Amino acid sequence: MKRQRIKTITLRYFALVVLLAAAWQAQADDAKSPYPSMAPLEQYLMDQAAEIAMARSAAPASISGDADVMVLGRKGYETAVKGKNGFVCIVERSWTAGVDDPDFWNPKLRGPICFNRPAVQSYLPLTIRKTELILAGQSKAQMSDSINAAFEKKELPTPESGAMCYMMSKQGYLSDRGGRWHPHLMFFVPLTDAVTWGADLPGSPILAAKDSLDRLTIFMIPLPKWSDGTDEPMNAH
Numbered sequence: 308m309k310r311q312r313i314k315t316i317t318l319r320y321f322a323l324v325v326l327l328a329a330a331w332q333a334q335a336d337d338a339k340s341p342y343p344s345m346a347p348l349e350q351y352l353m354d355q356a357a358e359i360a361m362a363r364s365a366a367p368a369s370i371s372g373d374a375d376v377m378v379l380g381r382k383g384y385e386t387a388v389k390g391k392n393g394f395v396c397i398v399e400r401s402w403t404a405g406v407d408d409p410d411f412w413n414p415k416l417r418g419p420i421c422f423n424r425p426a427v428q429s430y431l432p433l434t435i436r437k438t439e440l441i442l443a444g445q446s447k448a449q450m451s452d453s454i455n456a457a458f459e460k461k462e463l464p465t466p467e468s469g470a471m472c473y474m475m476s477k478q479g480y481l482s483d484r485g486g487r488w489h490p491h492l493m494f495f496v497p498l499t500d501a502v503t504w505g506a507d508l509p510g511s512p513i514l515a516a517k518d519s520l521d522r523l524t525i526f527m528i529p530l531p532k533w534s535d536g537t538d539e540p541m542n543a544h
Contacts, residue, residue, distance in 0.1 A: 341483070342401075342412035345441070350414035351400050352379060359387055362396040365419035366473035367534050371396050374421060384438040393424035395431060404435055406447045407519065410482045419476035426470040430495050433463055433521055451520055458522055466495040466523050475534035490539055491530040499524050 318467075340535050353361070358378045363371040374394035377384040384397060399418035422431050436457060440450045457463045475490035501507045501515035504526050514527040533539055 308487050314402060340412075342410065342414075345412050346414040348381065348442070352381075353398070353417075355387060358398055361417060361419050361478050361497065362398050362421070363419075364476040364478050364534055365396050366394070366475060367536075370394055370473065371421050371534070379438070380443055384435050393427065395427045396488075397431075398433060400438070402437055402441045402450070404482075405518065406451055408482075410484075411447060412436040413483065414481055416482065417478070417480050419474065419511070421473045423469070423471055425467040426472050429467040429470050430523075431484055436463060452522055453481050460539035465497050470495040473534070475530060475532070477533045477535065477537075490531075490533045491527050491529045494526040494528075496520060496524050496526070501526075506524045 355378050359376050362376050362378070363374070365371060366374070370392070371394070373392040374388075374390040374396045375386060376388035376390070377395060377397045378387045379385075379398070379400065397420060399416075401410055401413045401416035403418065404416070410416055433454070437450060438456065440453050445453060451464060454463070471494045472489055473492060477487065479487045498517060498519070501517075501524070504513050504515065505511050506513040506515035508525055512528055514529070516525045516527070518525065531539060
């Protein structure tokens, strides 16, 4: 009996050491990041007029000019302009990146994006939910758990057929690595293999990214022009 008790205590001690080591490693990894934690909220906020203009720059004026525009407030996104074509334009912030992305807390990130109606109904709610959770003070891990729970409870939808968006803004800043990157379109589908679209193959213009947290695959198609019609050299980045 005594030997069994000692064995149980030893196993519990070992498990505790493993957990502490994992926590220490996570803290060490965060410490290496240039953005280990959330910056003061003011660094993520923008002047409303400037944010509306940036959001509209995500798509050609023929689309964004008649779109709803949402701006970031202290508790989440708020509708600043009502449109009439079913599109919604916003400026995404850094926490829409993957939780392992080094730019997750980067306050410089600005992602002008304009969603079509299917994406408004099935993808935009995910961005809104993430933003509300982060602004409520949740950590990356807590946010991930909350998003997973919301999917399990059917509180968040899966991508609808035809869900897509425009990201054609010159004003965007998507990461410290790629800056504004290229003007491009994105298509949202339930988790699937890149090969179903011929993405990521030699010579294919389509790129793919799987996001297990968001439970979707994003297909991206770079474009040769920005939303204002000016050319973008495809080898610029």
